[in-house]
Amino acid sequence: MNTKAISRNLYILYTLAHLKKKANIRGTFLGYLWWIIEPMMLIALYSYVVGMIFGHRGVDQILMIAIGVTLWKWWSSSLSTATTSFRRYKGIVCQVKMPLPILPTSEVFGESYMFCFAYLLLQTVLLFLGYIPDVFALVLTFAITMVSVSALSLFLAMLNVFVRDTAFLVGFGLRILFYITPIIYPASRVPESFRFLIELNPFAHLIGFYNNALIYTDKVNYTNMLYALFVSSLALFILNRVCRRITPQIIRNV
Incomplete structure (x- = not known):
């Protein structure tokens, strides 16, 4: 692929992501604030459940819930919208000559716009509490996230073209994954017999x-992170x- 084609594809990706951002807030009164309000409500709810009912308290626990809920909102929204992207943009798929992977990837980038607003608030709170991030590890983790979520989004989008139940299964599967992902509880509390679920997740x-x-910058493992980036990039x-x-086949079946 030559430089001109790459520039054109990047422009298409940016345009679709920008339109996605504008579509998310069109017709809403609070606009971008919803991306902050919803996670905050969920953080308050899960912190209450964990703290008052299960007795797990502490600033670190609440911050881990805040990080996990904010990230999960980003990932679940990206995967849900990307899964139906080929069908939703049927006119573009059938009439415009461009690489089809751009469509689900643009959904991920579009949701990333919205995620940035919630993340900035979260990072402000962390800095106020004295948590200084490992900037390189954070950038590397963000890169891993973009690549891996884009890969999974593309897979689901292709699958949804041929198996129309995929969109329903993704919604159901994301609910299950939320509870088997250590977000509202630490991974250390998972029994040994079920640890394989975390390793496979x-x-x-x-x-x-x-x-x-x-938070735990002393536990950063760059080897594992680079391995994850390699595997997700290969995928x-x-x-x-x-x-x-x-x-x-996608054009015929969309």
């Missing part, structure tokens, strides 16, 4: 990377190649 690893980069590369190869 990519979101659990991402949560751990963010917690370490933002995205393979899925891009597969998508390009089956583009005619």
Whole structure:
């Protein structure tokens, strides 16, 4: 792919992501604030459940819930919208000559716009409480997130073209994944017999990377992070190649 084609694809990606951002707030009274209000309400709810009912209290626990809930809002919104992107943009898929992987990826970038507002508030609170992030680890974790979520979004978008129940299964699966991901409880409280669920859950690893980069900076493991970036990049590369190869089938079935 030449430089001109890459520039054109990046421009298309930016345009679609920007339109996604504007569509998210169109017709709403509070606009971007909803991306802050909703996570804050969930953080308050889960902190109450964990603190008052299960007896797990402390600033670190509340901050981990805040980080996890904010991230989960980002990931779940990205995956939900990306899964139906090929069908929702049927006119573009069938009429515009462009790499199809751009469509689900643009949904991830569009949700990332909104995530930044909630993250800035979260980071302000962390700095106020004296938590200085490991900036390099944070940037690396963000890169891992963008690549891995884009890869999963592309896979789900392709699957949804041929298996129309995928969108419903994603919604149901995300609810289950939330509770088997150490967000409202620490991973250390998971019984040994069920630890394999965390090891197989990519979101659990991402949560751990963010917690370490933002709170437990002494636990940052760059080797694991670089390995995760390599695996997620390889997965995205393979899925891009597969998508390009089956583009005619996608156009026929969308």
